[in-house]
Amino acid sequence: MSFLVQSQSKRMLAVHGWSGTIVGIFLYICIFTGAIVVFEREIDIWSMGAVETEVGLPSRVDHNFRVYSRDVDPELLEEVVISRALDGNISYRFTGHIRHPDTGQITDYMRLVNVDQDTNEVVSESEGFIGELDFGRAELSRFWVDVHEELYIPNPWGRYITGLLGLFMMFAAISGILLHKHLIQDAFLAVRKNSRLLAARDLHILAGTWSLPFAILLAFTGAFFSFATTLGIPVMAMLAFDGDQEALIAAVLPPPAAVDFTPASIASLDYIMKDALARTDGGYVQSIMILNHNTVSAEVQVRIAAAATDLNGTTLAYDGVSRTFEGIIPIFGQEASLGAALFSLLGPLHFGDFAGLASKSVCLGLGLAAAWVTATGMLLWTERRKEDRLWRRFNNWILLTVWGLPFAMMVSATAFFVTLPAGDPGFWVPWSFALAIPVAVYLARDPDHTQARLRLANAVLAISLPILRHLMGGASWSEALMSGAFAVIVVDAMLIIAGLIMLRKWRRDTAKDVTAPAANVQEPAE
């Protein structure tokens, strides 16, 4: 059943195809990198050689908090956050709002103390304005996240572009539904392999049919995250608050309470954590935030991880002095509402991080399905017009992007490991990605062999990356297994399996090139 008459269908198909071809390459980059960075935490653990994978805070942090907050500048006790760093240490962040000498604006100034959980010794200390501090995040995942969120284009333009790509993806998915004649039957469509064109069409329709609901969901949430801060707040402020952004923020966030700076001792954080755990179904405390430490206005906010059956965690508020439970803090707005509940779903549904590796694996699969739909859609469009030299060349560009992107990502990972001993991966990761592009273009100089050559290059890199990681001092599988750092094994195994599959495909492709006669090309209806 089609929702459109034939003439409307034709016009819709033209818009669907042309717009897809024009923005498809950027959309593919955004979707593919997004699917990979779902495993951001695992990539961090894998690339940083970390073997500590405990999550959440230990049951006792109160003593250390009192010891390390004693010598901190009182201005930085305005906001203290205690959480677990990626390397397993307990991180204490003391933050104050101080005027930046260069910009003249009030900016977050932070003192960061990382403490070993077992020995209670300070592992590292640093201090500075936010943006100038190193939080111990791996440069590799940071770069890949930047490519996904902003296409590595300076703010706010990168966000505008990815937001528009999200909106386009929604349009493509909805126009795809309207164009579909047999939406339900096509779920079991048989892929015809006797022609490249028919196969491309069938693969596009099949993947599009199955991934439709989540494609719309991922596109909507992605567009929301891109536009929320860059465009959403200014536009909303303009429409409802005469351009006054501060009034908008005051309307949706709880008003800051007047602070009474009378000195008062903070209640036991260990007791508050225990109480918060007893009030919720969650498994562990993700973080604690202490506002206005050592004053009668002190407040403690405890963030509890999502329960096994929920998508979201809970934040509980306590009076910092009397340790009285004050209530659950809504994620958005001043009190619990449907809007806040819907808003709270956006993050878990987009990032897929609500149930560990299980939900992340599903999210990776959904991302790859969406990337597949984009790639096969573009290839279908260009294959049909391959008689034209320009379209033939564009077809090669698409293949170059499809296979060149993972190639460039793996080259950047290689550069990360090679430059890690010199301590300069932050510089080399983006540069190696950029330098991989001309190499990929060189490998794609012959359109008939673009796919095979880039596939082989990808296979070699994917298989050699785990070896390189280990040679550069990364944890071995036995070490990872002993410490429960399954992320190291999972990422290594995924790379090796992907490498072997690509190697096998490459061998089959090259064997076919030598033996098989040219395929019988048929013209399918689009």
Place this chain on the structure above:
Amino acid sequence: MNSLLIWGTILVSMLGIGYLNLTDSKRRRSHQLEPVKTRRLLWPARALVFAPGVALIAMGHWAGFTIWLGALTVLGWVMVGITPNTYRHIRSDMIALAVRARLQVADYLTPLSQIGALVSQKVSTRLVGVSLGSRRLGPTPADAALVKTLEARVAALEAQVRELEEKSSVTDGDGKYVIAYPAAE
């Protein structure tokens, strides 16, 4: 328990999708497969696909429901995307791999089994010796009885041979025995 519940629901739904995929007449025709002779249980199969999701909602297991729906989308796509021909290729590859692995294992096992047999023989002999309270390896009483019986048997056979020799032999002038063989016919 929680993971088991989620993966269990996914498995149940995948059984339903698998049935629908295998019995889809258009799909079977495209892949030159015989049509299904029995009645297609369309609605029970659809119920099998969606019932686990409904159950997860009824339980208020929203995380499980989201994972179930996402996994169903991805695994369903993969299952349908693979043609029967590819399944056949995968199966033959797996069989070839298994045969190759078995042969290699057998190659390793042959010398290993020989060494193992030797070791087990030594160990068992040793154990028998130990169980008899003797550190030295020597004949058991049963062995001695067997040896006696065999010696008696050998002696009887030797006597028979001597008797036969006397019957079929003559002595020459020098006193040497000359055995007379039966003449060839």
